[in-house]
Amino acid sequence: MTEPATPATHPYSAARHPQPRHVSPAESLVWLKAGWSYFMRNPGVWLAISMIFFIMLFVLGLVPLLGWAVVLIGFPIMVSGMVLGCDAQANGRPLRVDHLFAGLKVHAGNLALVGVFYLLGGLIAGFVSVVIGGGAALTGYILGALAGLGLGLVSGVVLGSVVFSVLWVLLITALWFAAPLVVLRDTPPLDAMKMSLSACFNNFGAFVVLGVLIYVLIWVAMLPAGLGVLVLIPVLAGTLYASYQDIFGEMPALPPATPETAGE
Structure with missing residues (x-):
């Protein structure tokens, strides 16, 4: 008798290092x-x-003090729970509220490590941007003139912001597929982040379009007193799962039709 599929023995978890597929920007x-x-x-x-x-x-x-660190470390765990919720829906199983905490039962340690790498990456991005921005300001100071100092400060802030933005985008792309790869493919945390980074750059056009659309949706979700965020969070969870399936998985990106939706 075939053993029923579980997150740890998922039908497509045997290949821990699948090659990401290339998709068109319209797939976003x-x-x-x-x-x-x-x-x-x-x-x-x-x-x-x-x-x-x-x-x-x-x-x-x-x-105080450690709250933001706990949020960053725990974020992949909760995201993985929502991914498992989408996976349950895609496989005809019921969605439950406690799916949010399913990541605590499946690869919690590896998911926490993804959060630790996320935290360290954010700290490094901030440190590097401050060093580069401060270096530009110091150059202006060494020039001696007030004009040089002012130019150095302005260029330091701009350069530091650009460097931080680039590093942060790299960090987000490394994080995007990390949770699904850990819980659905049993991929080690660092490998999952490397694979995520590679997949996002292999599909650069699709993720540029997706990033712009998400940015617009965030502003739209904030309009009704921020209540739209409650809808946007699960929509983005489903978007993440669909993009994972399209690039790494073996199932269609769209969920199968149900009797209620088949007639739509």
């Missing part, structure tokens, strides 16, 4: 459509998950 629209479809299949459960997720991040962020 398919991913977002899939994210919306996953949300609409169980909107009540997804809204509950989204609210708990938001509240947890907010409360943890209030913890």
Whole structure:
């Protein structure tokens, strides 16, 4: 008898280092459509998950000194739970609120390590940008003239911001597929982040389009007193899962039709 699939023995978890596929930039629209479809299949459960997720991040962020570090380390764990929720929907299993915490039961240590790398990457990005920006300001100071100092300060701030933005984008691309690869492919954390970075750059056009669309959606979600964020969070979780399936997986990006949606 075939053993039922679980997150640890997933049907497509045997290949831990799959080669990412190349897709067209238009696929970013398919991913977002899939994210919306996953949300609409169980909107009540997804809204509950989204609210708990938001509240947890907010409360943890209030913890003095270490709160922000705990948020960054715990973020991949909660994201992986939502990914497992999408995976359950895609495989015809019910979505539950406790899917948000499923990452604690499956590869919690590796997911936490992804969060640690995320935290360290953010600190390094901040440190490098400050050093480069400060170096530009110091150059202006060495020139001696006030004009040189002012130019150095302005150029230092601009250069530091550019360097930080570039490093932060690299960090986000390394993080994008990391959680799905860990929980669905049993990929080691550092390998998962390297594979994610490679996959995003291999599909540069698609992720540029996706990044622009997400940026616009964030501003739209903030308009109704920020309540749209509760919808945007699960939509982005579904978008992440769909993009993973399109590039690394063996299932269609869009969730299978249900009796309720088949007639639409």
